[in-house]
Amino acid sequence: MEKFIVSARKYRPQTFDTVVGQSHITTTLKNAIRQQHLAHAFLFCGPRGVGKTTCARILAKTINCENITPEGEACNECHSCTSFNEGSSLNIHELDAASNNSVEDIRTLVEQVRFPPQAGTYKVYIIDEVHMLSSSAFNAFLKTLEEPPPYAIFILATTEKHKILPTILSRCQIFDFKRITPQDTVDHLQEICTKEEVKAEEAALHVIAQKSEGCMRDALSIMDKIVSFTGGVLTYANTLEHLNILDADYFFKLLKCMQEQDLAGSLLLYDDINKKGFEGDMLLNGFAEFIRNLLVCKDNRVASLLEVVSSFKDKYLQAAAETSTSWLISALNILNESEISFRMARNKRLHVELTLIKLTYLNQALELSSEGVAKKKLAEARPLQFKRLQPIEVKAAPVAEAKLTIETPAVKPVVVAPSVVEKKPATAAASKPVETPKGGGKLSQLTKIRQQVIGKQEDAEKDKPIPVTEDKLKEAWTGYTQLLREAKNPASQSFDIARLTVTSEQSFEVSCNNNLEQKFIEGERSKLSEYLQQFFNNKSLLYSILVDDNGEYDIPVERPLNNREQFMQMIEQYPLVKELKDRLRLELDY
Incomplete structure (x- = not known):
């Protein structure tokens, strides 16, 4: 029985040209080899499974190759390349820093660096997961990393660059590896399937590429597992079943039920999904991703962000055209809040069903909110209409017992009383009683104004502040x-x-x-x-x-009177006591 080798090891790239998705790094390394501008220390950092260790091994093999091609690749035929491929090369040393992270391990490595290579040009030291080294180990490695022998080259690989000391970073030439795109992954998987004579649908390979999230090692492992499960046939259906992924058809059916406000259909679909063993959070997460893809399809400028099976793209574009943007954004918001609170819910099924109910009647809610906003909008501009006011006639009260002061330029002011007017009817002006004109009582209003002025003056006198003395x-x-x-x-x-x-x-x-x-x-x-x-x-x-601590002040203090003060107070009140003292010639001891 032939020994089985997993695809990740069997089809590991042996040259720079076979590295998938990292052309920006492989081109740089090949140019450096051709021009002989190699740095003494490299740092390869990036996500897992994107080719960091693979590129480090290819670099180590290429710089020791005896017949480097004009493109900067190893020949794979010389003694150095052959020994490297067989794993017997003495010029390449790999150290796993996750298990050898102490100061003693680094000191042992530094001692080995002192010996030049017996065959070949360079001795290459590959330290994987270098971020696992302790601070003391990093410090012990600093001097050697800064000034190594001319034949020594260090290649450090890590997935967490932020954990490495800045002093190490400053001594290395840093290469950032990126995630492998789904299309590159699909192409590489298709190439391997052709070599292995495996029948694979492109839709199935797309699903594997999406599930691997840019990690080629994971994609190859998933493919090996599904091939073993299906007996050498990769179909879209068995891939979804094996990876426990919801089919996009369910999401299209859910969307249709929600657009038609068919609550019963939505709940029945969820029940079917639940019977197949999918948890509620998987439905919420998958449907949120589906809504996101529809939102991406709305604009041609971001259509490249759509990472779905190519056979489904037309279906996505059609569904996006039939769905409003406001509904998609609101649905994303509802799904996001529901997914966050899913863990806190006691009744998980009811929690998901409530979310489906909200999404089913979301169109109706959006219509109501849009009507409310429309009512709040300003109407068309119209001229203001002013109501014409009718003039008010002021009826003046009759003036009784009032004294009038009549001033003329030649005559002194005369005070006319009603009684005098009756006695002297000869004067026409004085004989008539004082009446207020029908037009508006000008005289009475003048009197009122005078009284108001006098009242205000009196109030002002009253309200005048008193100066502080x-x-x-x-x-x-x-x-x-x-x-x-x-x-x-x-x-x-x-x-x-x-x-x-x-x-x-x-x-x-x-x-x-x-x-x-x-x-x-x-x-x-x-x-x-x-x-x-x-x-x-x-x-x-x-x-x-x-x-004021230094101020002079008198504090009233009550104290008892002394003997002299008591005697003086006594004789002031009773003078005979003093007379008695004087007659008897008494001496008082104060």
Whole structure:
């Protein structure tokens, strides 16, 4: 029985031309070999399974080849290439840094570097997964990596460049490998299937390429597994079944049910999907990717981002043309929120069904929202219509018992009373009673205006602020202190001791002896400000509270009277006591 070799090893590239999807790196390396501009240290970084270690081995074999082709490729015929292909070359050393990451391993490697190659030109050291080295191992490797012997070349490979020390990065020539495109993967798989005489549908190979996510090693492993499962035939159906992937036909049917608002059809499709063993999160994720592909098809400029089976492209384009962009964006938003909250849901099936219900009636919700927005839009511009107002006739009240002052340029003002008018009918102007003209009572309105002016002047006099003076300020301060004392507020003592200084007609300063007194007065700021503003009738009254440690002040202290003071108080109240003392010639010991 022939020993089976997996496709990833059997069809591993042996020359730069056979490397898939990394032409930007292989071209650079071939030009460097031809021009003999090889760096002493290379760093190959990129995702898994894209050809980092493969390119490192091809580079090591090519630079030691005895008959390099004009294109910069190895001949695969000389002794060096043959020994390399057989795995017996002494000029190539591979080290797995994941399992040999200590300082001792690196020191052993550094000691080997001192010995020149016995055959060939270069000794190549390939260190795979170099990011797994410890910091001490990196530091032990720095000097050798910076100034190696002329025959030594180091090739470091890693999937996580950010974990490597900057001092290592600065000493290497860095090559970034990219993910292999689905089309390149399909072409390579098709080539292998032809060599292995495997019947494969292109749609099946597309599914494998999408599932591998740009990793050629994964694509080859998946293909080997499906070929073993199906007996050498790769079809679209058995590939979907083996990879446990939902068929895109389900998504097209779901979309049709949702566009027709057929809730029963959507729920029955989900039940069919659930019976086949697909979890709800797989449906949400797959349908979100399907909606994303439809959204991509909306614009020809991004149609290249559509990564689907070529036979389905026309179907995607047709479905995208029949679906509105607003529906696709809203559906993506609903699916994204549902997928995030799926893990937190206790009833997973109900959670997915609620999402399907929202998507089924999404068109109706969008129509309602668009109608609401349309109502909010401004109507056509129209001229403003003003209502014509009718003039109001003012009926003046009759003037009774009013005194009129009539001024003439030649005669002094005469005060005419109604009683005088009755006694002297000879004067025509005075004999008639004073009446307000029908046209609008001009005289009464003039009187009202005069009264309003006089009232405003009186109000202005009342509202005029009182300037801050020492007497007024002391009076107001004493009044507020008395209120505090009546309320038994401990701040009253601080108000008694405080010293006031007038700085302007609208401001003053309060000087305190210490911080404690300042805090007591500061605690009454709001009530004190309101009291003082009312007292001085000035809303813009300002004051500041300062602490003056050096100020001279008198603190009222209650202390008991001494003997002399008691005697003086006694004789002041009872003079006979002093007379008795004098007559008896008494001496008092104070």
